[in-house]
Amino acid sequence: MDLIDEPVSNTPEFSVSEISGAVKRVLEGEFGRVRVRGEVGRVVVARTGHMYFDLKDDRAVIASVSWKGQVARMTVKPEEGMEVIATGRLTTFAPQSKYQLQVESVEPAGAGALMAMLEKRKAALAAEGLFAPERKKRLPYLPRVIGVVTSPQGAVIRDILHRLQDRFGVYVLLWPVAVQGQGCAPEVARAIAGFNALPQGGDILRPDVVIVARGGGSIEDLWGFNEEIVVRAVAASDIPLISAVGHETDTTLIDHAADQRAPTPSAAAEIAVPVHADLLAHVAGLDARLIRAAAQSVSQRRQRLSDMARALPRADTLLAPATQRFDQWAERFPGSLRALMATKSQELRSTAAGLRATTIRFQIDKSREQLETRSTRAARAITAQLDQQSTRLAALERLRQSLGYPATLQRGYAVVRDAQGTVLTKAADAAKAQMLEIEFADASLAAIPQKTSKPQKPKSTPPPPQQGSLF
The missing domain is CATH 2.40.50.140 (Nucleic acid-binding proteins)
Structure with missing residues (x-):
């Protein structure tokens, strides 16, 4: 088949x-x-x-x-x-x-008009850096005083106090505010600023952490916590602040500016302080884990070292490939060296063939002529430059002599100085001096100014004869 x-x-x-x-x-x-x-x-x-x-x-x-x-x-x-x-x-x-x-x-x-406005405001405040993570402060682990900004009525403050009492007893300061309506935003902003204005060690204890809390509601009910004045007050707070506005699904702008956001007011109290019993149990658990981890780490490292020691190959096995490559290179080296020497010898002979005495002598004569020509040009240029500078210097010296003050003294003027050598240009200054020195064209004279109680009216004298030209 x-x-x-x-x-x-x-x-x-x-x-x-x-x-x-x-x-x-x-x-x-x-x-x-x-x-x-x-x-x-x-x-x-x-x-x-x-x-x-x-x-x-x-x-x-x-x-x-x-x-x-x-x-x-x-x-x-x-x-x-x-x-x-x-x-x-x-x-x-x-x-x-x-x-x-x-x-x-x-x-x-x-989004509706309200949400669009909220997003626009949020973007503007974020651009200013009010929501930046680096601005957020770390909450104290065990605060002594907690400030609460909320309404004194309602279940929010009672939930916070009850939860704090169950976890870790602390001193609580309540700043009552309206949490809804037109007065909500300014009152909350003033409360945050008021807590920050309390001095350290004053009669009223300054809070270590502040909780801004409110129950849930619609976006309209929570709108006071989206106002710019509240967001800026939260961002400017030197005291770490926890935002606990609304339920878990509610989000307001102060949640972004606060140092910590809590889903509910009760959760804010849990975030602010630890449970005393849980704290002790946690420390004990950490101690036990540390001891077990140290023992387990030492055991694992010892076992790993033993396993790696068994897996290491012998030294001759590690060196065998390198030894073989060395032997191959050693065999190829003499032939490569002879080939290189032959190539260099050929290059040397080619270069030596191009070296003739007449060619070298011609190059030397040509270079000597170029050097002499350049030297002659350089000497002429230097001489011309020196002559030009000498003429300019002589002209400047003549100008200095004609404009200097000794030449002015030759025309009949004088310089008046006080005992310290300061030049005096006003009669009032000369009258106050104890001694004067008057410099003329040929010598200097000492003079004592005449003291007068009242300025005397100068006598009428005939006008001096007109001076002729000094030139």
Whole structure:
């Protein structure tokens, strides 16, 4: 029975990884950076800090992911049901054979006038650096005094006091304010500034940390905590401040300016102080972990050293390849050296053939003529320069002599000086001097000024004869 050969296909075969990589390159190269508008579906934040959520419309869904660093830089966090515009890059996730959008930033789409104004104000304050992480202060671990800015009525202050009493007893100062309405913003700002104005060691204890708290409500109810005056007061506070406005899903601008945000007022109290019993248990647990970790580290290092010692090869095995290469180079060295010497000898003979006595003598004579010509030109230029400078110096000397004050003395003028040699140009200064020195053209004379109680009117004298030309 004859065997029939099966047809052989010329279609190339690809591995799964090759196909996945090709799809990834095509998708990322075709789209690159995109902006996608849609409604946020489920939102999941992993323990690592990465955020996974869906973008959908009425016909399709795109899986989206934002890494931990991107989530930290987001000014608007995606929430389920929110319509947003996500900016990022399309890519693939090979282990699940799907494509996804790596989201870098999220902005709300179709926000109302109130939300648009809130975002604009938030951007302006952020541009001033009021929300910068480097401005935030570290909370004290065990504060002695806690200042609370909230309404004295309601459950907020009672929840905070109850939670503080359960955890770690501290001294609490309450600054009552309105937490809703037109008076909310200025009262809260004055309360924060008032706590900061308290002196250290005064009659009223200065808080170590301040909690600004309010219960939940609509965006209109919480709008006082979005006012610029409150945000600036929070940013200017020298005392570390915890924002605890609204419930966990409520976000106001002071949350960004505060040093720490708490999801609820009760959580703010938990953040401010530790539990006394938990603190003792934590210290004991750390002590036990330290002892176990030290023992385990020593044991692991000892075992690793033993394993590495067994895995090390022998010295002759390590040196064998290098020894073999050395032997090969040693055999090739004499032949390479002879070839190099032959090449250099040929170059030397070629160079020596071009060296003739007549050629060298011609070059020497030519260089000597050029040197003599340049020397003659240089000497002439120097001589001309010296003559020019000498003529200019003589002219300046004549000008100095004609403009100097000795020449002026020759024309009948004099210079008056006091005992210290200061030149006097006014009669009042000369009258105050004890001794005068008058310099004429040929010599100097000493003179004593005449003291008079009142200035005398000069006698009328005939005008002096006109002086003729001195020239």
